[in-house]
Amino acid sequence: MSGPRLRIPVTGELFRTVLANCSARGLAITGLTLATVVVARIGGPAAVGEYALLRMLPGLVGVLCVLGLPGALAYFLAAPRRTLPRLWPTLIVLGFGGGLAGTVAWVVVSPLIAKVFFPHESEWMIAAAGATVSTQLFLTIGKTALQGLEDRRGGDIVIAAEELAFLPAYLLPLLIGIHGVAAIIVGLALADLVVAVEAWRRVSGRLGWRRLGLARGDRGWWGRPDRALGRQVASYGLRGQVGGLITLLNLRLDFAILGAMAGPAVLGAYAVASKYAELLRLPGTALTWVFYPRLASLGGTEAAATARRTVRPTLVGIAVAALPVALLTSPVMRLLYGAQFGPAVTPARVLLAGMLLAGGSGVASAYLYGRGTPGLNSIVLGAGLVITVVLDLLLIPRFGALGAAVASTAAYLSTDALLVYLLLRLTRLPRQRGNRTPVPAEAST
Template structure:
């Protein structure tokens, strides 16, 4: 329900930005949602995904863990802000030629707000505070809307209004996320951060974040190439198609979100049995939803966004083909992270990147949004096949690699 509400808020936000700003502004908004988040999680070495694992596993009882995670979050934010500031001239030249360097620098504040929001949500997840995680999931997307309404009625327009609203809404989301942690006692205690724990968190997070980064390349590389080759207007149309198709991720993301810390806490034999039971069910769930969403795309996209976005219908249907297996991918990823095998997950994502890059470079120059959709769909199918294969390999009796020492040790 929280994921659905958040997706509804994001859909409303994209619709409002599209109506008030047009396809070009919507395309820039799509990039500004991705690039600062990417900067933050890279600068923090995958801290959010590592925080969930370490808090859910036995290490979560160590009083030094929480101050260590907070220190890493602060350090990651500082590094991310500095990296964004240094990269502003390059970002202006490559992706945002219509934005002034000053406005682009202001957008960099969302590096810190997005990192702290996502980190707080991950800590709630690892502590089994699913109510808190759900509140942050919804608030993260909801708070942009009142911020955008306020700045628009204050006289700001176009991409300027979007950037200021993202900074204001992001700050509010950060306050909500950190406030929830404070309310659950996360910051209580006087233990000092641990250098040993910090190294373990960074190593695990880096291995897991490699997979997340490769997954993001699969998911958003077509955005960058499409923007560079066809311009923000075409990207805006494709962004609508992509966001609609990603409705398929709603049940899959929910399953991954709940199962990841659950697998990390459970005994290995129970985890192996449960993942083999859940994989076919998760696959059937998203496969059966595919034709329903394809039919909905033909009706909803022109109706909601206007005739200017009718070209988004066919790319959305093509993307849905690849996302039909998303349920199995989500459960498999949760399993591989939960048993301490983030490198295996990253391997599967790496194969998807190879498919994405090869097909994007071949198809996008000649087919635009349709080429981007076809390459992404093929990459989703390839990645899912590898993830499921690795999951069955590790979970099969007699072929499981035993996790030694602490469940929190990165393997």
């Protein structure tokens, strides 16, 4: 049974927490926007396209190799699982092993990556971008560890800083004479490292460890890993990893297909449109971030009731915010990026329609992860991925960026609607007894 102190109100403290996380993500988007503007002014749409690909592809390789560790951290760091013996040495081995494997994999396939996505860049330069596989994982694992430890302030700072840090990190190589894609690679790696060190410093402080956890035993993260525990983490992580990977593909597969078919210049305009539309996804992403570790700490009945109560306000809030964001699309695009990015306006408006249910799906995903059933989330997202692939291949060759926007919008609305439906079905009250809420079996899917 869960005590009263664990109850999560839908208003008050929870509202402030979600608002703070939204603000952090808003700052992150501001930093990303400023960086994109600078990259666009220096190199044009083609440079923006390369920047978008270099932010996406190394991260994708990393999550494939790390066995779902980022998605599993919040579950295993929630009380009481965070006290499991040898938990941290096990997590560290998974993280280091995944980072090394991802970097090697990138270098091996870099000739193909260069040929398909960066035809005007040298293979050795693209191979060097493999360093960002490890730096992105270093940052991502530190950030999700803060989420699991419920260091809300620290997590918000890292979320904002990981985007804000790129611009000064990008300007530094420019000042010393490094230009083009090399400056982007150096900027990405340097920004990741700076913010990751801060994230891990906060993790160490949250746990009360000295010397950044370098001590052995129960006062640090070095020691002998537990194979059985590692299998548990990997099992949960891989089930969630499928959903996380599908989410990433649903959000960015259009980037890869459009970049391969239409080139970096068209992709650059579309990347701007996509990032603008994703403003409406901020509340849902923030709700998932805040709710996931909290719901993992609650009893099943209370978690179900809390999640169910939160869905309707999020859906209404996103719908209200969508209209002014849509009306401001054209002036914002032209003011920030210039007339050459005018073709991004229509795809951005189409993508905005796809974000209308994102708030509700954010709550649903947090509930499924928090109850130990990430596989259900993955199954639903898999349906959206099928829609994305089929429609991208059908529409992009004929309609370009607009076709990619239509395909993504169809996938977003389908998966978000299914997730909301699944949440409402799993948490509804039985007709026979109105005082209990059914809860799906934990860690079964």
